[in-house]
Amino acid sequence: MYYVYCLKSIKDSKYYVGQTQDVQKRISEHNAGLVSSTKRRIPFELVGFEQYDTRSAAMWREHELKNSAQKRKKFFAYFAK
Structure with a gap:
C-alpha cells in the first residue's frame, strides 16, 4: 500500500503533502530534520x-x-473535520 499524507507544522501552522509506503517512518524522518524541504x-x-x-x-x-x-x-x- 502507498499513502498520501498531510502534515502540519507546529512551528508555523503550514501544511506539507507527501507520499510514502510507511507513514510513521516518514513522519519520524520529517521530525528528525532528515527531509531538506521541511527541516526548518x-x-x-x-x-x-x-x-x-x-x-x-x-x-x-x-x-x-x-x-x-x-x-x-x-x-x-x-481532515479538519
Whole structure:
C-alpha cells in the first residue's frame, strides 16, 4: 500500500503533502530534520492520509494536491473535520 499524507507544522501552522509506503517512518524522518524541504519547520503532526494500491496512483494524487489550490483546500478541509 502507498499513502498520501498531510502534515502540519507546529512551528508555523503550514501544511506539507507527501507520499510514502510507511507513514510513521516518514513522519519520524520529517521530525528528525532528515527531509531538506521541511527541516526548518519541525516539529510536525499528522493531519491525515489517503491509501492507494499503487505508487503511481499515490504519486498522481500528490502531484494533483501540490498543483491545484482547489483540490488542496478540499483535502485539508476533509481532515479538519
